[in-house]
Amino acid sequence: MPAAIGGRLDGELLVGGCQAGRDPQAQVARRVGIVFQDPESQLVMERVDDEVAFGLESLGWSAGEMQARVPVALTDLGLAGFGRRRTARLSGGEQQRLAIAGALAAAPGILVLDEPTANLDPAGTRELAARLAAMRAVRSTTIVLVEHRADLVWPLADLILALGADGRPIALGTPAEMLERYAARLAGSGVWLPDSFVGRAGDPAPPDPREPGRVAGAPLLEVRGVGFAWVGGGQPIFRAVDLDLGEGDRVALLGPNGSGKSTLGRIASGLLRPTTGSVRLAGNDPARLPARELARRVGYVFQDPERQFVAATVRAEMEAGLDAAGRAGVAEVAASLGLPLEAFGERSPYTLSGGEQRRLSLAPALARRPSLLVLDEPTYGQDRHGYDRLVDFFRARLGSGTAILVATHDPRLVADLGARPFELDGASSGVVAA
Amino acid sequence: MMTTSERAPAVTLADPRWRTRDILVTAVLGVAFGVVFWFWNNLAWSFLAPLGPFQNLFYAVWLIPAVLAPLIVRKPGAALFAELLAAAVSVIAGSPWSLDVLLSGFVQGAAAELVFAFTLYRAWSLPVLAIAALASAAAAWVHDWVIYYPTVAVETQLLVGAAMGVSALLIVGVGSLVLVRALRGAGVLEGFPR
Amino acid sequence: MIAVRAADDRALASPLGRTSPVAKLVLVGAWVAGLALTTDPRPPLVLGAVGLAGAVVLGRVRPASLVAGLAPLVFAALTVGFFNALLNPANANPAFAAVTSLGPIRLTAPAISAGVALSCRVGAVAALGIAFGLTTDTTRLVDALVQQAHMPERFAYGALAAFQAIPRLAEDLVALREARRIRGLRASWHPRILVGLLVLAIRRADRLAVAMDARGFGSGQRTRFRSVEWSLADGVLLGVGLAVLVAAMALGRGA
Numbered sequence: 001m002p003a004a005i006g007g008r009l010d011g012e013l014l015v016g017g018c019q020a021g022r023d024p025q026a027q028v029a030r031r032v033g034i035v036f037q038d039p040e041s042q043l044v045m046e047r048v049d050d051e052v053a054f055g056l057e058s059l060g061w062s063a064g065e066m067q068a069r070v071p072v073a074l075t076d077l078g079l080a081g082f083g084r085r086r087t088a089r090l091s092g093g094e095q096q097r098l099a100i101a102g103a104l105a106a107a108p109g110i111l112v113l114d115e116p117t118a119n120l121d122p123a124g125t126r127e128l129a130a131r132l133a134a135m136r137a138v139r140s141t142t143i144v145l146v147e148h149r150a151d152l153v154w155p156l157a158d159l160i161l162a163l164g165a166d167g168r169p170i171a172l173g174t175p176a177e178m179l180e181r182y183a184a185r186l187a188g189s190g191v192w193l194p195d196s197f198v199g200r201a202g203d204p205a206p207p208d209p210r211e212p213g214r215v216a217g218a219p220l221l222e223v224r225g226v227g228f229a230w231v232g233g234g235q236p237i238f239r240a241v242d243l244d245l246g247e248g249d250r251v252a253l254l255g256p257n258g259s260g261k262s263t264l265g266r267i268a269s270g271l272l273r274p275t276t277g278s279v280r281l282a283g284n285d286p287a288r289l290p291a292r293e294l295a296r297r298v299g300y301v302f303q304d305p306e307r308q309f310v311a312a313t314v315r316a317e318m319e320a321g322l323d324a325a326g327r328a329g330v331a332e333v334a335a336s337l338g339l340p341l342e343a344f345g346e347r348s349p350y351t352l353s354g355g356e357q358r359r360l361s362l363a364p365a366l367a368r369r370p371s372l373l374v375l376d377e378p379t380y381g382q383d384r385h386g387y388d389r390l391v392d393f394f395r396a397r398l399g400s401g402t403a404i405l406v407a408t409h410d411p412r413l414v415a416d417l418g419a420r421p422f423e424l425d426g427a428s429s430g431v432v433a434a
Numbered sequence: 435m436m437t438t439s440e441r442a443p444a445v446t447l448a449d450p451r452w453r454t455r456d457i458l459v460t461a462v463l464g465v466a467f468g469v470v471f472w473f474w475n476n477l478a479w480s481f482l483a484p485l486g487p488f489q490n491l492f493y494a495v496w497l498i499p500a501v502l503a504p505l506i507v508r509k510p511g512a513a514l515f516a517e518l519l520a521a522a523v524s525v526i527a528g529s530p531w532s533l534d535v536l537l538s539g540f541v542q543g544a545a546a547e548l549v550f551a552f553t554l555y556r557a558w559s560l561p562v563l564a565i566a567a568l569a570s571a572a573a574a575w576v577h578d579w580v581i582y583y584p585t586v587a588v589e590t591q592l593l594v595g596a597a598m599g600v601s602a603l604l605i606v607g608v609g610s611l612v613l614v615r616a617l618r619g620a621g622v623l624e625g626f627p628r
Numbered sequence: 629m630i631a632v633r634a635a636d637d638r639a640l641a642s643p644l645g646r647t648s649p650v651a652k653l654v655l656v657g658a659w660v661a662g663l664a665l666t667t668d669p670r671p672p673l674v675l676g677a678v679g680l681a682g683a684v685v686l687g688r689v690r691p692a693s694l695v696a697g698l699a700p701l702v703f704a705a706l707t708v709g710f711f712n713a714l715l716n717p718a719n720a721n722p723a724f725a726a727v728t729s730l731g732p733i734r735l736t737a738p739a740i741s742a743g744v745a746l747s748c749r750v751g752a753v754a755a756l757g758i759a760f761g762l763t764t765d766t767t768r769l770v771d772a773l774v775q776q777a778h779m780p781e782r783f784a785y786g787a788l789a790a791f792q793a794i795p796r797l798a799e800d801l802v803a804l805r806e807a808r809r810i811r812g813l814r815a816s817w818h819p820r821i822l823v824g825l826l827v828l829a830i831r832r833a834d835r836l837a838v839a840m841d842a843r844g845f846g847s848g849q850r851t852r853f854r855s856v857e858w859s860l861a862d863g864v865l866l867g868v869g870l871a872v873l874v875a876a877m878a879l880g881r882g883a
């Protein structure tokens with residue numbers, strides 16, 4: 001739909017004999033189903049069955065056909081019996097499978113999935129991969145999967161097309177061929193390869209020397225008996241969390257979608273007050289610190305970078321809240337993030353690519369050197385180069401005594417930071433610290 | 435490209451067909467302002483009550499969608515759609531004026547809509563926005579007079595009307611132009627006419 | 629977060645929950661219009677009470693939800709009445725004795741009774757709105773508006789999709805304010821927050837629009853997964869409701 005989003009399409013794209021971008025949208029919609037990265041922003045209706053029926057209604061199916069089709073489409077994606085549930089109350093993984101059920105209900109010949117697992121927990125990802133594998137076995141639908149995650153893609157794909165940073169194709173081939181012939185080139189352009197291959201792809205330095213599993217350096221953050229419940233939200237999402245971070249220490253918050261990782265991160269950085277228990281940051285309650293003080297001590301990187309921009313240009317975004325000395329160093333920070341001010345300074349943060357936004361969201365932490373960094377899913381949607389750059393940056397910070405609390409679904413990041421896993425186990429009450 | 439389009443001002447009518455994107459952007463703005471209305475109806479307005487007639491200096495918050503949404507999407511009916519939807523959302527969320535809010539929304543949206551229709555949806559300069567905002571405020575003034583303040587003295591009514599007009603000019607006329615500039619700068623209005 | 633009170637499943641399964649939303653809308657509209665025509669406090673008291681009782685008995689709405697929904701509205705109703713009484717021209721008329729006065733400000737009996745009547749009207753109108761909202765499913769409302777009131781469906785379903793996004797908009801606001809605080813900026817209010825909020829809202833609208841287009845939205849004649857039919861209950865509701873309106877208005881005129 002290039003016209004609607006203000007773009008231009010060159011060349012020709014034929015989908016099952018009809019021309020995308022030129023022929024009526026309905027004809028394309030009958031042939032292609034699309035599922036996007038963010039599970040919840042593509043759901044239209046309030047209830048699950050209405051959501052699946054939405055596309056069928058648009059394409060003019062009869063009521064009888066829809067009544068028969070909707071439960072089947074739900075069952076195919078492992079959502080049997082979910083019909084009357086509210087879409088907003090499903091987990092991220094369930095929402096994503098619902099989006100696929102909605103796209104598949106009209107039995108399109110082609111299903112396009114754009115990073116469908118970027119926001120999913122490991123269980124949701126596994127479940128989705130299993131469904132995709134089942135669909136592949138039946139061979140009724142062509143699946144086009146746009147993904148960074150090689151471990152997901154390689155076992156599923158018949159053909160792989162790799163694009164370079166400039167958007168031009170690098171190579172097209174079967175998974176085996178790709179590894180055999182192009183592994184070096186793919187790795188060189190920042191394309192992720194399956195785990196077994198990572199070692200050969202210019203792996204970064206080994207994890208830094210501190211022992212994982214013990215509190216190193218002076219104590220910095222003390223979380224004591226913290227519980228949290230949303231006002232009017234009923235059950236607490238966690239109770240009695242204890243957590244200690246010392247200088248240079250790192251802890252990874254793990255757990256399923258909705259288990260409260262982001263919430264705990266916000267509590268630890270003084271953005272949210274816990275319902276019960278206490279938080280101490282170098283002896284102070286961070287929620288009571290004046291904004292300036294808090295900003296000096298804590299850097300917080302939001303799960304969604306677009307929610308954290310406070311200014312109209314990249315330059316202003318980097319300078320926001322800094323004193324004169326800090327502002328003088330901004331150009332250097334920008335360069336080190338790969339966002340030189342000459343090229344990016346006057347652009348709006350909202351027009352950057354996802355990867356660029358991610359790096360820009362780290363600028364405040366770089367410019368100020370806070371003693372605690374709280375990172376919410378800092379590496380999702382990154383290619384290999386972007387990931388390596390972020391990990392290098394975090395390691396350098398750890399080396400100079402910054403503590404890191406990171407919420408993530410990515411076991412690789414946990415390992416690369418040598419972080420202590422801290423499990424939030426969703427529905428149930430307690431919390432297990434490994 | 436740039437120079438030709440600058441030299442030859444568009445003589446064709448603006449395309450009146452609504453794309454899905456136009457509908458959704460207008461709808462989301464309407465819904466967002468519906469939440470603002472809810473806040474304004476239930477909390478803010480009561481706290482402004484001690485200002486008496488000058489309370490109406492803040493009236494124009496209720497008129498923003500009728501000008502902001504059409505200024506962004508530039509489609510026939512956008513003023514009415516956005517204002518009515520905002521009103522509907524505030525009713526569903528609970529409003530002391532209940533369904534009458536729909537009537538308010540209708541007259542406010544329709545008044546602005548008429549002004550934009552008069553320009554054939556082609557002129558979006560500050561004067562046009564100001565006139566649309568004033569028209570919307572005038573409609574609201576008459577509506578409120580008849581429905582809520584039938585017993586209030588005429589001199590007070592004139593004062594109320596003047597306060598609403600000033601409010602509409604500043605908050606709606608100037609405010610929406612400034613907001614749209616900022617949104618355009620942020621790059622989210624690509625694909626919309628400018 | 630934001631208190632958009634949704635009808636719960638119990639209320640939706642009730643007799644009032646199953647009637648056509650359009651029928652309810654018409655009835656509430658008629659009552660509200662009727663209330664606008666009277667300056668007597670009795671019709672609004674009767675209609676408001678009948679509306680609330682109907683919501684609890686026929687609509688199986690929990691009284692607690694009713695109270696929670698009404699509380700802020702009662703406050704607004706009182707302030708409207710109070711300021712109307714204060715600004716009533718009767719206060720300046722020396723023919724009426726002041727009931728109370730504070731310096732140059734006088735409150736006369738006709739002004740007070742007009743204010744009380746207005747408070748009752750606003751309170752009743754608010755109660756009816758709450759009763760409607762707590763017994764009506766938004767999706768079914770839109771289905772009924774499209775099928776029974778022939779509203780343009782692209783706009784109706786577009787609005788419905790946007791409506792589902794309200795909780796996200798509220799979270800956006802919280803996040804934007806937190807983002808300012810963690811950068812050492814004033815968090816409470818700033819024009820950038822408004823801009824950021826609108827940016828995120830428009831982004832959300834864009835993503836929804838693309839997702840809907842991709843499923844063929846608005847590309848042809850739409851069919852109906854859930855049809856809303858007129859039923860006998862709708863007729864009974866309208867008939868009885870209008871009779872109650874007439875009776876309540878007669879009560880007012882008899883004064």
Ligand SMILES: Nc1ncnc2c1ncn2[C@@H]1O[C@H](COP(=O)(O)OP(=O)(O)OP(=O)(O)O)[C@@H](O)[C@H]1O
Pocket residue numbers: 092119121230233237255256257258259260261262263264303407629799802
């Ligand atoms: N503003 C809010 N109001 C009410 N509930 C909320 C709010 N924000 C989040 N929640 C709920 O709190 C729970 C924890 O959310 P949180 O975002 O902390 O989870 P998470 O572990 O970060 O999930 P994910 O892996 O999807 O990022 C979820 O059930 C969520 O729906």
Ligand SMILES: Nc1ncnc2c1ncn2[C@@H]1O[C@H](COP(=O)(O)OP(=O)(O)OP(=O)(O)O)[C@@H](O)[C@H]1O
Pocket residue numbers: 351352353354355381624
């Ligand atoms: N609306 C837009 N306006 C201008 N440029 C855009 C827009 N959307 C995307 N771009 C640019 O087009 C390029 C390709 O974007 P696209 O989203 O297809 O990348 P991608 O390969 O999916 O990246 P990612 O892995 O981060 O999802 C990026 O450089 C991006 O900045």
Ligand SMILES: [Mg+2]
Pocket residue numbers: 114115
């Ligand atoms: Mg992408």
Ligand SMILES: [Mg+2]
Pocket residue numbers: 261262263303376407
């Ligand atoms: Mg999270």
